[in-house]
Amino acid sequence: MTPYDEERLAELLRSLPPAPQGWVEAAQELPFVRAEIEDLVQRAVDDAEFRQALIADLEGALEQVGYEPTDVLVRALRERLSLS
């Protein structure tokens, strides 16, 4: 038996507000776009012109090669390319 009064329950419910929806969606999608990310990073490594295009206009360059520039993909690529 757990002694939960209303005040205690309210305090516990308050302590877990939702994470921002965009963060949750990105975390849900990321593992499933990893193959695309790896492919694009490899192309950027192999092709200096493509890499420059990505740096200049990431979303536009993605569309040029047939990828939808989703928030998850764009964010992940920005991070990866800054490390590459």
Next chain:
Amino acid sequence: MSLAQVSDARLVARCRTGEQEAWQELVTRFSRYVYAIATQAFRLSQHDAEDVFQEVFARTYEHLDKLREDEAIRPWIAQLTRRLCIDRLRAGAREQPSDEELEPPGFDDSLARLDEALSVHEALAGLPEHCQEILDRFFARDESYQTIGEALGLPSGTIASRISRCLGKLREKLEGRSEPRPAS
């Protein structure tokens, strides 16, 4: 049984098979917990908390095969979040403080409170949907009676009594169970 009712262990097993819906549920299930550890226990900025949040789930997905016990996913995620928060604080520090110096005072107590809060949140999932909605909106999302009333199509004068009734149901749920989720 919906995915929200599935045990942690079974959910992990289903994630390991590459089931996208199971992974989405796992992220949903632990997102508030990870967020709270980063922003409440460690008081990270939103920017740093977001990086930690994404890294926690990226590593969780990568390491699903290495979990020794699937039912231990919650403490495993908690420790991973702790580790990444400390790393983040260390990266921003001028010197190289120890883990103990970077861990906020009372961290274990904070984590215990968030663990209990997550158990309460899980119990909430077993209540009727209207109770889940009204309690989450009022307490976790900090919405006013008026906002809740407008969103749910209820007179705002009835919100307080509904909240009280739903809290009663939640208390009964918590006091009447010995395990947070069914094993299968």
